[in-house]
Amino acid sequence: MATETEAEELLHQRGWRTGLTIAERVNAWAALVSVIECGYDDDIYEYTNDLYCRNWLHEAWLLLDEHIVQLWTPRIRSLDDRYRAATVNDDGQALDQFHRLPGPDLWWWRRHPRILTGDLGRSLRSAGAIGTDPDAA
DSSP, rough: OOHHHHHHHHHHHHTTTTTTOHHHHHHHHHHOOOOHHHHHOOOHHHHHHHHHHHHHHHHHHHTTTTHHHHHHHHHHHHHHHHHHHHEEEEEEGGGTTTSSOTTTGGGGGGGEEBBOOHHHHHHHHHHOOOOOOOGOO
């Protein structure tokens, strides 16, 4: 199993940009979850790009020493739970119209925000997503 530095280097060799750390990616996931809870209104392409912070964490977890995994897992689990609460499971039907879905173990790609607002909301609604629309009130 790898140290954090070794995992970062291995992920860079797999095509991820350099300078990504566990703390930075956890913070990016936390920021994305917070925005989704309030209503993500950027476009579909920014949204799918933002989801990759969770992909990085998933890939890192397969490489990291057990101690590091145990240290960060409670925080990531908490964020995952918040993400699940703020999103709707549609098995990726809406997102798949815009971005090829990765494997089934990357479950966050099979959900979309519950609050459908702004550009993202319009795009997802056009692909059949159902959610609340604070803009329509």
